[in-house]
Structures are given as C-alpha cells and as structure tokens.
Amino acid sequence: ILPEVKDCCADFGMTAKDLLGAEIPVAGVAGDQQAATVGQACFEPGLIKSTYGTGCFAVVNTGARRVESKTRLLGTIAYRIGGETTYALEGSIFMAGAIVQWLRDEMKLLDTSADSEAMARDANPNSHAVLVPAFTGLGAPYWEPDARAALFGMTRDTGAREIVRAAIESVSFQTRDLMDAMAADMKEAGLSSPQALRVDGGMVANNWFVQNLADILGRPVERPEVTETTALGAAYLAGMQTGFYGTMADVARHWRCERAFSPEMADSERGVRYNRWRACVTKVIG
Structure with missing residues (x-):
C-alpha cells in the first residue's frame, strides 16, 4: 500500500510523457528543508543553514x-545517500518574511x-523598541501557540523607521534563540557547536538584515551565490543519482559564498539587546 522507502538519490520512476512532452527520470527526492540543507552543502556535523x-x-x-533535543527542537533525518x-x-520560526x-x-x-532595508538602516540605533512577532504564537524553542504579538519600548520619538527596524531585528533574535538551543543540544551530545551560519531565501537579499543577524549571533553569516537552495538541493540529489555529480564532496565544491x-556589534551591546528581547518574550508568554 505504501511506497518503498528509498535513499534521497534513487530511481523513483519516470514522469508521464504527456506531462512534459517526454519521460523524465525522477532521481532525487527530499523535504524542502532537507533539500535546502543539501543545496547549502551542509554535509559535515556542525554545518548549519x-x-x-x-x-x-x-x-x-x-x-x-x-x-535527542533537550531544548524542544526536532531531531530529524537530514538525508540518506548511499544507504x-x-x-x-x-x-522553526513562524514569522520571518x-x-x-x-x-x-x-x-x-x-x-x-525592499524599502525595509533603507528604513531599518536609517532608524535611530539607540531605539529600545522591541517587537515580539507572536502573531500566530511562538515557534521553537518556546512552542507557545497562545502567545500574541506585542511592541515594547516605544517613546515619543519612536517612528516608522524604528518599528521597521524592530520588526526585522526580531527575526535575528529568534534565530539567536534557535542557534543557542542547537549549541546546547550539540554540546550535550558531545558534538561541535554550529559556527558560521549559511543563509538563503528571499529575505536574505536585505543586507541590513543579514548584517544585523551576524551582529546578534556574534558569528559570521554566509550568503551563497545561489539563494534558491531548496531547488538547488533537489537538483544536486538528482545529479548525484544520474552521474552528473560524483559524490557529496563534488557537490560541496560547487558551493560558493x-x-x-x-x-x-560590541559584545556588551549584543548582550544588552538580546537580554532586552528575552525579557520582552517573557512578558508575552506570561
């Protein structure tokens, strides 16, 4: 009744001839985030996208x-290649773009x-405005479905630019939450903590956001030449099966930053801003 479980690189059959005008082999299958992980060539423990x-x-x-995560993350399969x-x-974070x-x-x-980049860049850097974007609850590592969004720290000087900055910065803070949780789980398991973060998706075209992400994380952030990594990863998987690519090492050599x-950002400022975020999240969770 159920289909056979195969490697991500395998012979899954052919498309119908009347669908694309010819029979096309289906040679690579993966979930969207797993495909993006392959597209970012995260083939070694500790590599993160x-x-x-x-x-x-x-x-x-x-x-x-x-x-086995102790921080409420999902332990999952990245891929299966060559058995x-x-x-x-x-x-996962519910609200980003x-x-x-x-x-x-x-x-x-x-x-x-696209206007968000210039507005965030022009905002008052000393603003204490913090947006907790719990419009549909909070995802990992909190998992608070009943939490709701709130904007904290506004003054008479808070304007549109400061609100835009707070909104974009909230994505950086939530990523920091995930990275810290992953580092704790990796340490508990005796594995090396994640280092540089490889990013992709439409939002990373915003240079202010990616720089802010590096500042809040306190670690390098790498944007690849090809940011549509989900489709790229699926193509890599099919390419390895059909012989277009040789091995994962061959695929990894194609990754370009x-x-x-x-x-x-100074360590002291990073700490102050992140602690302010955590305090605001605590208020939202209640």
Whole structure:
C-alpha cells in the first residue's frame, strides 16, 4: 500500500510523457528543508543553514547520530545517500518574511518589501523598541501557540523607521534563540557547536538584515551565490543519482559564498539587546 522507502538519490520512476512532452527520470527526492540543507552543502556535523521565507527554518547537521533535543527542537533525518543516514536538528520560526508583509500590507509602513532595508538602516540605533512577532504564537524553542504579538519600548520619538527596524531585528533574535538551543543540544551530545551560519531565501537579499543577524549571533553569516537552495538541493540529489555529480564532496565544491558578513556589534551591546528581547518574550508568554 505504501511506497518503498528509498535513499534521497534513487530511481523513483519516470514522469508521464504527456506531462512534459517526454519521460523524465525522477532521481532525487527530499523535504524542502532537507533539500535546502543539501543545496547549502551542509554535509559535515556542525554545518548549519537557515532559510528565510515566510517563516524561518534552521537545520544543523548532527552526523550519524540522531540527537535527542533537550531544548524542544526536532531531531530529524537530514538525508540518506548511499544507504547511510545523516541526522539533523531543526527549529522553526513562524514569522520571518511574513513580518515584512505585515509592515507593508497591514501597517502601510512600506511601499515595497525592499524599502525595509533603507528604513531599518536609517532608524535611530539607540531605539529600545522591541517587537515580539507572536502573531500566530511562538515557534521553537518556546512552542507557545497562545502567545500574541506585542511592541515594547516605544517613546515619543519612536517612528516608522524604528518599528521597521524592530520588526526585522526580531527575526535575528529568534534565530539567536534557535542557534543557542542547537549549541546546547550539540554540546550535550558531545558534538561541535554550529559556527558560521549559511543563509538563503528571499529575505536574505536585505543586507541590513543579514548584517544585523551576524551582529546578534556574534558569528559570521554566509550568503551563497545561489539563494534558491531548496531547488538547488533537489537538483544536486538528482545529479548525484544520474552521474552528473560524483559524490557529496563534488557537490560541496560547487558551493560558493557571495558575501560573508562578520559581527560588528560590541559584545556588551549584543548582550544588552538580546537580554532586552528575552525579557520582552517573557512578558508575552506570561
């Protein structure tokens, strides 16, 4: 009744001839985040990618071990290639690019999503405004479905730019939550903690966001030349099966960093801003 479980690189059959004009072999299959992990060439334990679309999904390779998370992350399969299963930890954020859509469509603070970069860059850097974007609850590592969004720390000087900055910065803070949770689980399992973060998805075209992400994480963030890594990963899997690519090492050599963002924020400021975020989350959770 159920289909046979196969490797991610395998012969899954052919497409119907009348669908695409010819029979096309289906040679690679993976879930969207697993495909993005392959597209980012995260083939070694500790390599981590984070995809920023409507939401955000971070996946870190844990190697041949399925790590039992103590921080409410998901222990999952990254991929199975050549009969060998590689595992991962995954954490999801409900609101990432959707926050920018909210700023544009509901709040009318932006004409286009691309305007968010200039507005965040021009905001008062000393603003204490913090947005906790729990519009549909909070995802990992909190898992609070009944939490609701709130904007804290406004003063008479808080304007549209400061609200836009707070909204985008909330994605960086939530990513920090995930990275800290992953680091704790990896340490507990005796594995190396994640280092540089590889990012992809539509939101990473915003240079201010990616720099802020590096600042809040306190570690490098790498943006690849190809940011549509889900489709790329599926193509890599099919390519390995059909012989277009040789091995995972061959695929990894094709990964190229378009731009690396290094932390520029002082450790003291990073700590103050992140602690302020955690205090606001505590208020929202109640």
